[in-house]
Amino acid sequence: MIRNQGISNTILDLVGETPMVKLQRITKKLKGSYYAKLEAFNPGLSQKDRIALHIVENAEKKGILKKGATIVETTSGNTGYSLAMIGLVKGYKCILAVSDKSSQDKIDLLKTMGAEVHVCPANVPAADPRSYYEVAKSIHKKTPNSVYINQYFNELNIDAHYRTTGPEIWKQTEGKITHLVVASGTGGTISGTGKYLKEQNPNIKVLGVDAIGSVLKKYHETGQLDLNEVSPYKIEGLGKNLIPTATNFDVIDIYEKVSDKEAAFTAREIVKKEGIFCGYTCGAVLQAARQYEKQDYFNKDSVVVLIFPDHGSRYMNKIYNDSWMKEQGFI
Numbered sequence: 001m002i003r004n005q006g007i008s009n010t011i012l013d014l015v016g017e018t019p020m021v022k023l024q025r026i027t028k029k030l031k032g033s034y035y036a037k038l039e040a041f042n043p044g045l046s047q048k049d050r051i052a053l054h055i056v057e058n059a060e061k062k063g064i065l066k067k068g069a070t071i072v073e074t075t076s077g078n079t080g081y082s083l084a085m086i087g088l089v090k091g092y093k094c095i096l097a098v099s100d101k102s103s104q105d106k107i108d109l110l111k112t113m114g115a116e117v118h119v120c121p122a123n124v125p126a127a128d129p130r131s132y133y134e135v136a137k138s139i140h141k142k143t144p145n146s147v148y149i150n151q152y153f154n155e156l157n158i159d160a161h162y163r164t165t166g167p168e169i170w171k172q173t174e175g176k177i178t179h180l181v182v183a184s185g186t187g188g189t190i191s192g193t194g195k196y197l198k199e200q201n202p203n204i205k206v207l208g209v210d211a212i213g214s215v216l217k218k219y220h221e222t223g224q225l226d227l228n229e230v231s232p233y234k235i236e237g238l239g240k241n242l243i244p245t246a247t248n249f250d251v252i253d254i255y256e257k258v259s260d261k262e263a264a265f266t267a268r269e270i271v272k273k274e275g276i277f278c279g280y281t282c283g284a285v286l287q288a289a290r291q292y293e294k295q296d297y298f299n300k301d302s303v304v305v306l307i308f309p310d311h312g313s314r315y316m317n318k319i320y321n322d323s324w325m326k327e328q329g330f331i
């Protein structure tokens with residue numbers, strides 16, 4: 001169904017077909033034109049609605065997911081919200097293992113949406129039994145009639161963006177896009193969207209955004225998983241301490257790393273200069289675009305699309321709270 005035309009049958013019919021907006025004041029001094037794809041316009045307020053719905057509906061088609069079943073997942077919050085919303089509409093129980101880095105707002109929100117939430121320590125290796133990956137696996141094993149969504153290692157994560165986000169951006173820019181800048185976590189968004197766009201025009205550059213404290217950039221450059229790169233950081237959903245198979249590194253031309261502080265201030269600046277109440281990784285994406293621009297990746301004719309992954313309301317107790325910013329030493 002086409003978004004906003006007629007009456008939707010359920011809230012799930014409103015997933016995807018998100019708007020794109022030209023950035024005006026904040027990118028004025030940068031070479032090129034900049035457009036933000038606003039994933040906060042999904043009903044679950046993030047890009048994760050796309051993958052959650054695609055993976056659930058695929059499991060239904062295969063007959064793996066039946067009425068009354070349980071959906072289990074690891075999530076920094078957004079995928080969990082999307083799955084909980086889908087569970088409410090379609091009648092599935094939802095159990096989520098989340099990192100203790102997730103904001104309290106996000107955790108409360110998941111519970112409000114009817115999910116059972118297990119909070120796990122963020123700063124332990126992925127193979128540690130306390131990590132949210134291992135906790136989710138063990139819940140899945142213990143719960144009869146359950147499905148593990150496994151977004152980090154699920155090809156359908158890439159496929160969801162290949163089928164929806166990529167074609168939408170191609171259409172919205174009338175094929176004029178020259179650069180795509182995307183935050184990389186599981187890697188589904190950058191890989192699926194990037195693959196589709198490069199198939200339309202192989203000259204399009206796919207520029208990744210990674211966090212200081214994550215292994216992705218170095219792995220992309222060297223093929224080595226270097227755990228010495230791992231250090232704690234604050235941005236949720238960006239970067240990783242493992243290599244997800246939902247990332248197709250061949251599609252990505254290069255990565256830039258951004259700091260917690262610069263991403264936070266850039267998000268605040270987007271709000272003030274553009275009136276877009278955006279999430280933390282939107283700040284990371286624009287900060288990375290600025291770093292790329294400084295290194296002359298863009299010229300006056302560049303058409304740069306930034307995917308803005310989620311909504312600012314999820315960060316009221318973090319980057320939009322002065323006390324939190326002071327605690328981090330940012331102000």
Ligand SMILES: Cc1ncc(COP(=O)(O)O)c(C=O)c1O
Nearest residue numbers: 184185186187188189237281309
């Ligand atoms: C807020 C936010 N930004 C960016 C990302 C990264 O997207 P992807 O997992 O598709 O790489 C995530 C994923 O968890 C996220 O929650």
